[in-house]
Amino acid sequence: MKIQLNEKAAIYFNEKVKEFLYELKPDTTKNRDQAKVESSASHVFVSDHFTDKNIINISSVGYVDNLSGKQVARYFLVDKTPIGLDQEFYADFVKFAESLHRKKEINKLLSLEFIIDCTFEWFENRYKGLLHEDIDLVEFLLQKAEKAIKRTKISIPISFLSIEKPFEIGNITFEYFRTEFFDRYINYTKSKAQKSDSFNLDNFKIFERNFRKKYQGAVFSSISLEAEQRKCVETARSETEKALMVLRFFSPSTFLPQIPCYFGIMGQTDIPKNHVFIFENEIPLIREEIEEMRMHIWSISHREFEKLRKLGIEIPSDLIIKQNPSEFETLILNSMSLFGRSLTSDNYQDKIVYSLVSIETLLLQNQSEPIQSNVGLRLSFLTESKSEKRKDVKDLINRAYKTRSSYIHHGKIGENWEILEKLQHLIWTAIRNALISKDRFKTQNDFLDYIENLILT
Numbered sequence: 001m002k003i004q005l006n007e008k009a010a011i012y013f014n015e016k017v018k019e020f021l022y023e024l025k026p027d028t029t030k031n032r033d034q035a036k037v038e039s040s041a042s043h044v045f046v047s048d049h050f051t052d053k054n055i056i057n058i059s060s061v062g063y064v065d066n067l068s069g070k071q072v073a074r075y076f077l078v079d080k081t082p083i084g085l086d087q088e089f090y091a092d093f094v095k096f097a098e099s100l101h102r103k104k105e106i107n108k109l110l111s112l113e114f115i116i117d118c119t120f121e122w123f124e125n126r127y128k129g130l131l132h133e134d135i136d137l138v139e140f141l142l143q144k145a146e147k148a149i150k151r152t153k154i155s156i157p158i159s160f161l162s163i164e165k166p167f168e169i170g171n172i173t174f175e176y177f178r179t180e181f182f183d184r185y186i187n188y189t190k191s192k193a194q195k196s197d198s199f200n201l202d203n204f205k206i207f208e209r210n211f212r213k214k215y216q217g218a219v220f221s222s223i224s225l226e227a228e229q230r231k232c233v234e235t236a237r238s239e240t241e242k243a244l245m246v247l248r249f250f251s252p253s254t255f256l257p258q259i260p261c262y263f264g265i266m267g268q269t270d271i272p273k274n275h276v277f278i279f280e281n282e283i284p285l286i287r288e289e290i291e292e293m294r295m296h297i298w299s300i301s302h303r304e305f306e307k308l309r310k311l312g313i314e315i316p317s318d319l320i321i322k323q324n325p326s327e328f329e330t331l332i333l334n335s336m337s338l339f340g341r342s343l344t345s346d347n348y349q350d351k352i353v354y355s356l357v358s359i360e361t362l363l364l365q366n367q368s369e370p371i372q373s374n375v376g377l378r379l380s381f382l383t384e385s386k387s388e389k390r391k392d393v394k395d396l397i398n399r400a401y402k403t404r405s406s407y408i409h410h411g412k413i414g415e416n417w418e419i420l421e422k423l424q425h426l427i428w429t430a431i432r433n434a435l436i437s438k439d440r441f442k443t444q445n446d447f448l449d450y451i452e453n454l455i456l457t
Contacts, residue, residue, distance in 0.1 A: 001149045001226060003105050003142050013100050014136040023089045024127055027075050027082035060120060076124040083127060109149055111230035118144050148228040154236035155220040161263040162299040163219055169243035170320040172221045182216045242320040245340050250308050251298055253343040254428050257351055257420045261343040262296045271296050315435045328441045332434050335362040339427060348415045349407045356404055359427045365448055372401045381454045383429045396422055
């Protein structure tokens with residue numbers, strides 16, 4: 001797939017990048033010899049792995065800020081001498097790359113990292129005289145992009161979720177791979193590994209056992225995309241998070257807040273564990289125990305997913321892939337996202353805070369409004385039709401805000417799971433009602449005007 005960049009934009013970026021071409025210089029950072037100090041870090045096992053780069057070919061070194069984790073300087077090697085952009089100019093270069101990446105023609109197909117890597121390869125080739133001066137950056141980048149952009153399926157493993165049959169949420173298909181898939185992968189990997197002189201069958205069996213234990217039987221979020229590989233992964237993760245947000249909204253944690261919503265992208269969610277060394281003599285007893293005894297895996301049978309359909313899961317599923325959602329639809333998704341933070345937290349106070357913030361996002365027009373009274377009143381009319389029930393809603397909201405205030409302003413930590421259970425169910429009902437009526441309103445003002453008319457009639 002070819003990228004067509006506006007000619008005027010191409011001229012601008014080609015001229016702008018020359019400013020950095022003139023700033024390429026040897027690394028002058030002085031090496032500081034530090035005395036070796038014995039510490040736990042001295043005994044950390046480090047394992048490296050290397051990936052093939054068949055599109056971009058650069059010999060890159062640089063410096064990373066340990067506090068922020070961001071790269072602050074970058075160089076390529078010329079006769080073992082680092083040449084590149086130091087800390088004075090690298091930050092401005094990244095801003096340049098980000099401005100190029102913001103072009104719609106670019107960011108829908110290429111990652112920011114791809115642009116930075118390509119530009120440094122262009123720097124290196126120009127510096128070494130390997131590239132004709134007529135080949136400007138944009139032309140070089142688009143040539144590289146044309147080779148890199150491919151149709152790719154990305155599958156991301158999901159922890160603590162089990163399904164009976166594949167299903168779709170938004171652009172994501174939740175599925176699992178059968179045993180035959182893992183057999184093929186292991187056989188392929190083994191055949192490649194056996195070509196190495198260092199192949200060890202016992203070590204390979206350990207790898208196979210760990211690999212199968214980690215991924216075989218896991219649920220994957222899958223999507224097929226046409227873009228550069230890192231952009232495909234970036235998009236897949238974004239689409240997966242949207243789909244998980246919808247799935248969490250209909251999970252058991254919504255109605256049973258005592259059960260944290262653990263499922264999520266593998267590596268980003270975990271169950272609390274206890275690790276302890278118990279010494280009765282020189283050789284300790286080592287225990288590693290899962291602290292969580294409650295249900296932590298959500299198993300979705302085909303029958304249960306059909307129930308989710310009846311509850312309306314397809315409405316937000318369609319909404320998260322809508323190209324141009326209205327202001328009101330965007331507001332609903334923001335409210336759902338905040339509500340999801342309540343579900344994933346295992347802390348009672350955090351659940352209260354995020355639950356109330358999620359409904360404030362939906363029902364409050366601005367910061368100058370009285371929060372507690374307006375939320376309680378509007379929520380009561382949005383969720384209940386009988387006056388007695390509406391009074392109960394307002395009372396519940398008052399109690400919830402009192403709990404939040406005690407925690408935020410006075411540091412008092414108390415738990416009343418009955419309040420939280422009713423609150424989450426109430427807010428879920430309100431957001432779901434907003435979802436069902438999303439086509440009736442374009443803006444939050446329209447939505448709140450409708451509720452005000454209910455109150456006044």
